[in-house]
Amino acid sequence: MEKKVVNAVQDIYPDDFAWCYGCGRLNEDGHHFRTGWQGEQTMTVYTPEKEHKAIPGFVYGGLIASLIDCHGTGSASLALHRKNGHEVGDGAEPPRFVTASLKVDFVKPTPDGVPLTAIGTVTEIHPKKWKVDVEVFANDAVCARGEVVAVVMPSSFKKQD
Amino acid sequence: MEKKVVNAVQDIYPDDFAWCYGCGRLNEDGHHFRTGWQGEQTMTVYTPEKEHKAIPGFVYGGLIASLIDCHGTGSASLALHRKNGHEVGDGAEPPRFVTASLKVDFVKPTPDGVPLTAIGTVTEIHPKKWKVDVEVFANDAVCARGEVVAVVMPSSFKKQD
Numbered sequence: 001m002e003k004k005v006v007n008a009v010q011d012i013y014p015d016d017f018a019w020c021y022g023c024g025r026l027n028e029d030g031h032h033f034r035t036g037w038q039g040e041q042t043m044t045v046y047t048p049e050k051e052h053k054a055i056p057g058f059v060y061g062g063l064i065a066s067l068i069d070c071h072g073t074g075s076a077s078l079a080l081h082r083k084n085g086h087e088v089g090d091g092a093e094p095p096r097f098v099t100a101s102l103k104v105d106f107v108k109p110t111p112d113g114v115p116l117t118a119i120g121t122v123t124e125i126h127p128k129k130w131k132v133d134v135e136v137f138a139n140d141a142v143c144a145r146g147e148v149v150a151v152v153m154p155s156s157f158k159k160q161d
Numbered sequence: 162m163e164k165k166v167v168n169a170v171q172d173i174y175p176d177d178f179a180w181c182y183g184c185g186r187l188n189e190d191g192h193h194f195r196t197g198w199q200g201e202q203t204m205t206v207y208t209p210e211k212e213h214k215a216i217p218g219f220v221y222g223g224l225i226a227s228l229i230d231c232h233g234t235g236s237a238s239l240a241l242h243r244k245n246g247h248e249v250g251d252g253a254e255p256p257r258f259v260t261a262s263l264k265v266d267f268v269k270p271t272p273d274g275v276p277l278t279a280i281g282t283v284t285e286i287h288p289k290k291w292k293v294d295v296e297v298f299a300n301d302a303v304c305a306r307g308e309v310v311a312v313v314m315p316s317s318f319k320k321q322d
Binding site: 016017019020021022027028029030051052053054055056058060061062063065066069070098099100101102103104105106108109156157 | 191212215219223227231261262264266270
């Protein structure tokens, strides 16, 4: 049975911050990555489009990096939201994170045409800075490992009125 | 005056390996990143599309990671091609690299609507393994720094006939 994320943090990002090409629900042209809890870990499931190839048969590394990136910021948001006493769906607005750094090790070629599952393990470094270790699976095999350091969105990203 | 890459290594990748979503000239839906020499360094210039945003006004980190990724493999290809006595345009087929690992530090929010310029410095680690240090500029300010370890495409990526 295909894994599915039901309650995704990106579903409840404030409208002003829901335009991300990777995970913004309001970006019509984007990937619409969606990240939720899976036990004590986090999960994003995404099936690449046919154009997201490196060479025929294999997924583009930049797409995998993008998946890990948004999975990281989404996971950090879920974790801080929970630390603050909230869960997706309780009506509270989650914190919005941005990526400070991203690392990806491409373990093996990633086959196309199947769902990719990113699983995250979240660690607090500082109240506003979280680390997310990520594994990306295709057909139950790890194809990439990543690490995202995510920080609460600084004011330099906020709209200049 | 806008910087422009004239002789790009992606222009001469063999057709079978020119489908990359990031830099493949044959992928109609892709970004078409193009990488060439700029003195002893390498350069890719790309203006993100309007949908490639993180939040309104700023470029999506996954797009920047993708730019660094393909700039890295393209730069490694240029460097090994030169080491082998060839330049883009002399009729020889360049080596094709894949990414072993990718690191990106997002130094500051990257403004949208302007060309991004990736500049690479290439170091040989091993005849089949090269490191590319990358800086991404917008409006002459460094917005991201990256490191790509690229390896000559292994046989596991080759078409299974």
